[in-house]
Amino acid sequence: MVEMIPENCDHVVPDHDSKPSSASETIKTLEAATCELDGYVNDKGIATQEVEGSDLVDESSESNGTQEASSYQGQTLPILQKIIDLSAKIQDLKKDHTVLSDQVKLTTHSFPDPEVLNTIQLLSMEHELLKKKYLDESSERKRLYNEVIELKGNIRVFCRCRPLNPNEISTGSSSVIEFESSLDNELQVICSDSSKKQFKFDHVFRPEDNQEAVFAQTKPIVTSVLDGFNVCIFAYGQTGTGKTFTMEGTPENRGVNYRTLEELFRISKDRGGFMRYELCVSMLEVYNEKIRDLLVDSTNQPTKKLEIKQVAEGTIDVPGLVEACVYGFEEMWELLKSGSRARSVGSTSANELSSRSHCLLRVTVKGENLINGQRTRSQLWLVDLAGSERVGRIDVEGERLKESQFINKSLSALGDVISSLASKTAHIPYRNSKLTHMLQSSLGGDCKTLMFVQISPSASDLGETLCSLNFASRVRGIESGPARKQADLTELFKYKQMAEKAKQDEKETKKLQDGLQSLQLRLAAREHICRNLQEKVRDLENQLGEERKTRLKQETRAFAAASHQSSASSFRKQAAQKTAVEKKPPLAPSKSRLPLRRITNFMPPALPPKKPSYTTSVVPSSMDGKENISTTLAGRNQKSLILPRRISIAVRPPTTTTSQILQPKRRVSIATYRPEPNSHMTTPLHTSASRFNNGRQSFMRDPRKARYSRLFSPMPELTTEAETTPATMRRSSKFMGSPPAQLGSAKERHPTAVALQRKPVIWSPLKLRGMKNNRRPSLLLPSRVSYEMQ
């Protein structure tokens, strides 16, 4: 009431010099005088309550009208007189004061020495400079402190003390909370033993601080959700301390939720030019350890059971929870109001509308930078916890008691989590309650967390207040690490998939490169082999050329020798024929008679009858070559065989398998033996030949008895009769037909080498003669033996 007087004084024109003309005027004069007196007294530091007559003045100020004043006139005349005396005294004192003030005033004349004045002026300038510096430093210190807090990632804690409520005032409850006027983030609690306990927080709101002041401090944190940070704000405190008031507020005093959403929409609109935002809201409550969707009208349908699931590393979600995307503030607010109405509230002795559950409002912000395309997906949790209360302190029973037990259990779990986080233990018991499980990423994760600790100033709540403040101090000590911008996980997933694909492609490329490298190596090796082979081929060709030359020379020499011998023998023959014509003696065998042209005669073995498929083309190799006889071996003329003659046989062994390679024709020269009836000339084959003859079988049937010239011998072997042994035959028979296995092995060799090896080098004058006549005397027919008869 005393404080009201100076306010009224503004409307009064004090006129100290004029005398009171009437009672009312006198009163007015007195009021003005008293006002001045109050101001004077206050200036002097004298307690206002101690000023005498202040009550009277107060009473006088309430009087209205002349009639009321005149009624006072009679009763208060001596008092008035006293007042007038006092007023006069005041006037005198004021005059004294003015005189004294004038005396004290420092002027340039006050100091005779101008140096003193200069010094004073310099000091005053310095003082101003220091003052400015101090202010600058102090704001810098605050900024740095905030930065340190940001880096440490401490959960920020704001303390809000509500005013004494009418109940407490009526019961005469006094305030136990003291605030230091110079320190805006500290408070003292006067304990029951009159000791004071000091608490320091990031900010302390006093009872007179309104909702705007609270939001002004909260705004920078909540709006960082638009920059891609996860934010969590929760109000903690004893029941009835103003948690719901701070978070939700009233229609006249909107709380943090309303103001935050309003601000989010305002900023997103402002940033519309370069950012696009999508805001979705979900609202749920944890009631008796059950999650309830507050945006679902569950009056007509059974409540859906909702569970907390870990969707990604460090990300918690509630599958099935309604997430409504809103595009305007009004729309969102209507949604939140309906959610708030669905919240479980009950009446307790401490709070008529006590929240019986933890209410969680989630705002999901999806942001897209229209300039660089960067996407973020962040969440803002606004949590109004149920009131912490000691069951014994409030009168609860039945359902309320059960609710209180659940509330306390979850808050105690929250306390355990906070303790574990503060002491940095390895295991944090987040899953001990639904509440802590939900707030897992907000409490120890990489989000910005703000806790409002709500307290009551009442002495009756001292114990609870100390508990809440101690808990809040522990929370403030948690170092959770700096907050991190949340990239949109869908984008991240996309990038992750792309990275995986790129990795696989890289692997594939590496594999292909390896394959290519090995192929290149193999190719190089093959090329090397090929080069070697080419060199070998060249060498062999050179050798072959040399060999051919040598053979040509040898053959020429041999041919010359043979033709000489032949002419000698024909001469002898002619002489013999002449003698025979003259005497006609029987042709007697002569042991001394050499086989024709030095080629050892032999009787070819009879061919087995089971091979009738052998077709023999017998070509009489008479000099004129006119007589050609083709016959099968079985049915040939026996008579013709007994004539001594030379035949040339081109042999191709019968193909036994379809895969057998066509063999080059092999040419053999056979000198047949004409057995003479009385001849006793014996050769190793003679006996068998005779036997065959006796048995009326053709000796030609037995291929073993055929004498083949050596095809691959560089020089024709001049075989003697003595050399015509079975062993020799065996050797010669090798050329009859190479076994398929040998053929196979020959196939793998280099074609030139094979050709060289296979080339039938037949030393035979006949061949030369045949070549001279420019004709091939034998046929190369598969499965047929060609005999070139001479």
Ligand SMILES: Nc1ncnc2c1ncn2[C@@H]1O[C@H](COP(=O)(O)OP(=O)(O)OP(=O)(O)O)[C@@H](O)[C@H]1O
């Ligand atoms: N700072 C404040 N200024 C004015 N009134 C306040 C303030 N804080 C709380 N109140 C009033 O106190 C009463 C209880 O507040 P509120 O319901 O918000 O408490 P609470 O902590 O949410 O309680 P509970 O935990 O039981 O839900 C309300 O009537 C509210 O208007």
